[in-house]
Amino acid sequence: MSDLASPTARTLQGPGERVLAGDIRALRRVRGLTLAEIALKLGRSVGWVSQVERGLSTPSLSDLRAFAELFGVPISLFFSHDVPVESERGVVVRAGKRRTLGTSESGLVEELLSPDLGGTFEMVRSVFAPGAELKNEARRPTEEAGYIASGQFDIEIAGVWHRLGEGDSFRFEGKPYRWRNPGSEPAVVIWVVSPPVY
Structure with a gap:
């Protein structure tokens, strides 16, 4: 067939x-x-x-x-490609219509803030559970930046740990990194990655 x-x-x-x-x-x-x-x-x-x-x-x-x-x-x-207004397709993502990635069991839940995976970058809202961590170094051929919207967030970039709090931000390119949430509350990070990796 x-x-x-x-x-x-x-x-x-x-x-x-x-x-x-x-x-x-x-x-x-x-x-x-x-x-x-x-x-x-x-x-x-x-x-x-x-x-x-x-x-x-x-x-x-x-x-x-x-x-x-x-x-x-x-x-x-x-999934969750619902776009209620045609004029918003590829332009707007409504708060209740974000695509969710990951599970609460993994300690990291991400919502895609970009309307799709096209373009030269993606924007993700990442929620890190208290105590969640990336134990093994990751490295991607990307430029990445993040803004801590709430909570505490530790990120290790090229072997150096940085403790960040609400309002702090970071950027790195092609370097090994790890992260952890050292706090007792979820950490919310707006993460931008170029080129998109999802």
Whole structure:
């Protein structure tokens, strides 16, 4: 059976589904992958992947799981694309309509403040639970900045720890980092990453 004849394939119609198509395209591009590489990894045709990215086909739930695993993102990133006003699509994110990533069990819950994953940066509202920490160093080929909206937040950048409080901010590029919340209240950080990594 061809990809086009698959019962899970259908034509995209709503603005939220067009955002999904753009997000998949942005994730592929930021990871430097070609359509052929994605198709090979997913066991699909190049034409099908291209149709998904152009909003001509909607991937099934199992396809979305495969995309999430391939890109290393939570599957929740592909949901909650509700855009009630067409003129706001790609421009405005309403407080009650943010896409949530992570779980309270992980100690970090993030909300995507950017309207989609296109563009040259992403903005995320990160809520770090008391005692939560990133134990192992992370390093990304990105420029990152953050603003502490509330709580206490420790960040180690290139081996140096910095204790930050409400109103403080930071920036670094391509350096190893770790973080922790040393306080007894959640720490809320507005985090900007360029290029987008979700």
